[in-house]
Amino acid sequence: MGQRAPEKKIEKSVLTNKINEYLAKRPMNAEDLWKLGRVSAEGLSADGSVLVYGVSNYSFEENKSEKNLFTIPLKGGDAKPFTTDLGSETVIEITSSDDVIYLFKGQLWKKNLKGGAAVQLTDVKEGLSDVKISPYKKHILFSKQVLINKNHSVDKYADLSKSNIYIYDDLDYRHWDTFNDGRFNHPFVATYDNGKIGEAVDLLEGQPFYSPTAPFGGAEDFAWSPDSKSVLYVCKKKFGKEYATSTNTDIYQYDLATKQTKNLTEGMSGYDTNPTFSPDGKRFSWLSMKTDGYEADKNDIIIQDLASGVKLNLTSHWDETVNAFYWSKDGKKIYFVAPTRGTVQLFEVDVPANLNVRSLPKIQQLSQGQFDISGIVGETKEGLVVTSTKMTQATEVYLFNFKNKNLTQITSVNDAKYAGWKETKVEGRFTKASDGADLFSWVIYPPDFDPTKKYPTLLFCQGGPQSATTQGYSYRWNFQLMASQGYIVILPNRRGMPGWGTKWNQDISKDWGGQAIQDYLSAIDDFKKESYVDNDRIGAIGASYGGYSVFMLAGVHEGRFKTFISHCGLFNMESWYGTTEELFFANYDLGGPYWDKANAKTYQDFNPIKHIDKWNTPILIFQGGKDYRVPVGQGQEAFQVAQLKGIKSRFVYMPDENHWVLSGHNAQVWQREFFGWLNETL
Known part of the structure; x- marks a missing residue:
């Protein structure tokens, strides 16, 4: 027995250390969220042994972020700073000699992975964007x-x-968060000699079209042929009402020698995006949707043989x-990522x-597991x-x-921070929807969850409406943060x-207030049966279509919820149709304009403003002043209704924000108002 005593002492010491480590942990808070480094994968060295990645860090004092580049060996080793200048660097390419070409303050710079000083390559007066x-x-x-x-x-x-003053004779007079001042992004091609740029040719000279596409297109809308003889660019060559009512982007090829442009996707009427050549340059591939006007149509991978046109x-x-997709180095496979059963996984x-x-x-x-694969950076001998x-x-x-088939972590930018926070358990759950279909939900539990206690619960309503709720990580609608404040x-x-499945994805179009809303009610009704759910403290929250869902639920919930929070929600479908900018979305998902009698169900039964006679529950409304997708009047109308009906309500107006919240200080106000409202009403 005397020989076993030291072993028991060690076990007790280990256990004590683990207990002390656990006790030292605390729940995550709202400021913690903005102290996380935001990681971007930028590229691999020529031999695939070194990763170059970016980390953006936010400064509360300056209310802005700064991004720097780092390197780390893939097979293990310490991360090292690669750039340290004030500002943000983005990698354009990594050459065969391991020169990292990156964009910094609108100019191209070069620095080698093996060492040496950074060298500025270009000095273009207006700066460069979307460089290839x-x-x-x-x-x-x-x-x-x-x-x-x-x-x-x-x-x-x-x-x-x-x-x-702005003067318009046609639609598309504003988009996302900007009024159209008559300026359009155009692609330019110029000679290039180690930083010296010759006279540039405007590939859309004199034409009122965007490339990259507005408002979110970038360098992924451009591609060079492997022989450097032609370029590809994505463009929706429509203007005014046609632009506002169509998703028909095409991929164009410009030949440098002949100066001729050819439409490679002629006759394909939906979104055609992400042009990419096969490694040997003999084939061209892209993502394509079939239906004009349907922004959430099935996205397919199309391949075309350049010689035969097949x-x-x-x-x-x-x-x-x-x-998104990625060609294998040998050109024999295509890897891609796609949503499946509540996650985003890797396929081939x-x-x-x-x-x-x-x-x-x-x-x-x-891949398979409780995580999302959000992007593919590159291929090595061992994997992706x-x-x-x-x-x-x-x-x-x-x-x-x-x-x-395992994931091995390469970067660990935020591991130390997460190690200091108490864990929040995440589980999947199936229930039966009102029509008998299987309905999956993710459930996030508070730290130190105790099933013998009762907890307030939040029903999260996703936007889109065709956006996935998977294992993604949000810096605003952060479920780890919500759970850390004591909510399920x-x-x-x-x-x-x-x-x-595509049918499940499609079923919401023209049925916004129908089965999808019933799915929310089915999920919460089933979850309320759990003994640890406090049925007197249940709230519903959401943004965009999720905000619309909150407004709809406020009129049909029959006492299920004690409080509501809606961010940039659609409240009055008629006035929304008259003020939103991407009319193709409204035309497809709602069926068309409110004056068309064929759409009566959308503008009557599925219109939140038509159900305000049943509104009787406290509601918090967030609204961005530069949100032209869901304009400010939607939040104003809903708040005015609640106020005049004597319902406890609050309007949080953010004049400088669009459909999102991008400022760090504004985000902190958002979080404080969000959780403050829950403390008051739940």
């Missing part, structure tokens, strides 16, 4: 704004330089939608040697370098191993979300 350097390094492709239409008074009337839809037989599909095939190759799911998130972990970079959060994968 040709494979042979003799030309450069970039974008800049060009004045086409004089919509702004200072451009139309040069002698009235202190005026500030096209093949590589994923037409697959009942899901593709987020073989590329046929002959595109005239009778049967399509089988699609294989590679990817980015990944969980509801309880922000983006980090991993290696997905081909042999064992349930997130149903209701009708309209991808990952459960």
